[in-house]
Amino acid sequence: MTTLTGSPANAPGHAPAAPTARGRGLRLSGATWLVWRQHRAAYCTLIAFTLLTIALIAYQRMGMLEYLDRYDWPHPKSEEWQLGFQPYTSEFNRTGLALAAVPVLLGVFVGAPLLAADLENGTAKLVTSQAITRVRWLAMKLGITALVVTVGTTALSLAFNWWWAPIKGKETSFPWHEALAFNNTGPVPVALSLLSLVGGVAIGMLLRRTLMAMVVTLGFTVTVQFVWASFLIDLGNSARVASEGLAWESLPALPPGAYEMDRSYVTGSGELLGWSTCAREPSDAAMAACQQKADLFGWSTEYLPISQMTGMQWSGAAILLGMTAAIAAFILLWGRKRLA
Incomplete structure (x- = not known):
């Protein structure tokens, strides 16, 4: 004979036990999980690059401030501090050039294959034959990728501006109106990256061939950079x-x-x-x-x-983001009927 010390979980008159949440965190599901799973290599690469670059910037900034502190910065008693500042200017130039290439790389290696690869290998036809609609699938693809790019480029912009701020406007620093400073701080790197990304997605959707889309996107992103560099001075009021x-x-x-x-x-x-x-x-x-x-x-x-720099950046970013929104709308409208 046995003695029951509790009621059975499924006995009549007793409610089933609630599932435990132990061990569960934030989990993706449905289309969100599918998009993340499919592109997790690219997303993780972007996140790793962002974190490593921020760590490098922090290290370089620390060395620069140690040098400036020897001359009682930010109010040096003489201009002797400029004599030995060239190595730090070189670091600015190298890092700035690397960050200036980020929008181009995002367009070519993330934007162009985002849809072109699925259209080329037939994945798009398989996905859109399921319960998910084409528009929702496109929106998830664009939305999640754009979110990762926005967070990463915003963090890089803030870090680069944090590094540059102590010598902003000084003769030893690169000019604020040139691309190395203007395109790597404020909202401009975010806007340029999103335009390159969405432009690459549109090119890949139209061409339906990954390699061809990457080559054409390279030309598109380089052209955007060239036109933007020749246009940005006109954003200010002299x-x-x-x-x-x-x-x-x-x-x-x-x-x-x-x-x-x-x-x-x-x-x-x-x-x-x-x-x-x-x-x-x-x-x-x-x-x-x-x-x-x-x-x-x-x-x-x-x-x-130099006081106009921030206003010029936001005005330019608004133009770039407007173009990005127009291309994104085209992708959704075109893909709704002609995607697969």
Whole structure:
């Protein structure tokens, strides 16, 4: 004879025991799990690259600050600190060039194969024949990949800006209006990366061949970088400052970190003439006579203050993200009927 010390779990009149949550964490399921499983190698590579790069930046920043502390930074008593700063400038340039290539690599190696590989090997037809719709499958593919890219590039942007901030606007630093600084800080690297990624996805969807899509995407991303570099200065609103006197010592002083766009002579009537006016005169006396005849009064300099950098970056990023949204909408509309 046995004695029961508890009621059976499935006995009549007793509710079944609730499943235990022990050992369970955040788990992916359905389409989310499928997309992550399919592209986990690319996602993990992006995450690992981001973490390693941030660690490298932190190490380089620590060395730079140790050097600057020897000169009582941020208020050095002399400019001697610039003499030995070249190795740190070289580190900035190398890391900046590597980060500038990230959007191109994302477009070629992540964006282009994202759909092209599935269309080429027939996976797309298999997936879309299941309960999941084409639009949902495309949205999951784009959404999860874009999320990983956004988080990674945002972290890299913050880290690079954190490294550059102590010497931002200094002569030893690379100019803020050039690609190495402008495209690696703020929202710009995120926007460029997403445009390259989504552009690669669209190219892969249309071409349906992975290798061909990667080659075409390489051309697309490089073209985007080239056009963007030639366009970004136009995002700012330039200012002018004038001074009296025609000697070089009379040139107007610019705010710290300002980018000089143009230098001209200004006449007594306010007209601007090129700085080469009277430059070919054979003697100082002839040059003085030419300047007097042209009624030259002083110098005028057109420049962009460094304070405009943040506004220019957000304006440019808005344009890039608008283009990205348009391409993403095209992918969803096209793929809804013609994907598989």
